[in-house]
Amino acid sequence: MSHRRIHLLNFCRKLAVNAVFFLVPLHFLKLGFKGWEIGVVTSLYAFAPLLFSFPTGWANDRFSIKEIIRGALALFSLMFLILSRVQAFLPTAVVFLFLGLANNALDVSINSLYYKDNTAIDQNKKYSRLVFWQSLGSAAGPVLGGMIVTSAGFPVLFVAFAGFLLAAQAFVPSLNSVRFGAVPRRVYRGNLLRPKTLLFSVMIFIIGLHWGLEGTVYSPFLRQYFNLSTFSLSLYISLSLLALALSSFLIGFIPFNSRLNKRIFLLSLFLSGGGLILMVNRSLALSFAFRLVHEAGDGLLGALVVLFISRLFERESIGGSSAILFTVMTCGHMVGALVFSSLGFRLGLVYPFLVAGGLLIADSAFSLYCFRRAEY
Secondary structure (H helix, E strand, C coil): CCHHHHHHHHHHHHHHHHHHHCCHHHHHHHHCCCHHHHHHHHHHHHHHHHHHHHHHHHHHHHCCCHHHHHHHHHHHHHHHHHHCCCCCHHHHHHHHHHHHHHHHHHHHHHHHHHHHCCCCCCHHHHHHHHHHHHHHHHHHHHHHHHHHHHHHCHHHHHHHHHHHHHHHHHHCCCCCCCCCCCCCHHHHHHHHHCHHHHHHHHHHHHHHHHHHHHCCCHHHHHHHHHCCCHHHHHHHHHHHHHHHHHHHHHHCCCCCCHHHHHHHHHHHHHHHHHHHHHCCCCCHHHHHHHHHHHHHHHHHHHHHHHHHHHHHCCHHHHHHHHHHHHHHHHHHHHHHHHHHHHHHHHHCCCHHHHHHHHHHHHHHHHHHHHHHHCCC
């Protein structure tokens, strides 16, 4: 199986998703959406995986990965086209529910494909490359999206990326080496109910909370706090995301060592949380510097979370089992979107960053407890 095709596909789809994800709250504000409406729409994007993550992962184990990836890319394109036309709250909410379904299908299926691959390679290197290309696409997306929005507006942005994701169908890799088979439900149940899995679930739920912040109040905060234009704030977001990509890439230069990986994971939580708190600084330069710290922590987290998941489950059942853990993180995303949007638009856009950062730092202490209780 060609890792290059997977990485190229990951880069393209993350570019498209994040070109929209980080900037779309500005579109909603322009349409007159209230703070709670923005929270509901973005939480619906996160809600879809609660229903479809496990069925998608189960299908990855039993039937297919390639066709699910193709279908998800097509659904993304269709929803972006519809989004370019709708302006009311309810139809927008429905569109984001389906966008969440498509994004979840891509996340689960591409990760399943990578988990099932048995190419002989150092684990740190293998999973750092996966997260690096995802993150590089995430970094490229907002600045490209900002350029399109500044010159042509949001409807053109949606149409452009609808076509882009249709073209990305060409990069879906051949899966001749992947074998599928039936997995009894008791295997998935047993995987989920093990104490080490339950502890890990709490750890990653807390990580998922701050994703909800970034899809709701992040770009409005940059506009209100620093009076940035759409392009300037998209540049702030994109350049800081390069730190995420580079830090995940660096994990690949550290030979796999379970004890060292745990220490890096604890450090990454502290960096992510501390950077999130300190970025609410009136100095734009200092805010950006601490945002780099946050993203560096997130990059390390991203690579290590998928690595830990790959070690939790057997290859035959990892599609459905890892999808359950993705659902847990998505629950955090959804709760974070609702809580932080309400908190931010009601009390002030600074407070969600302080609360989310504090939770990430607290999670480092909880993770230390988990690592002492179980091997990952």
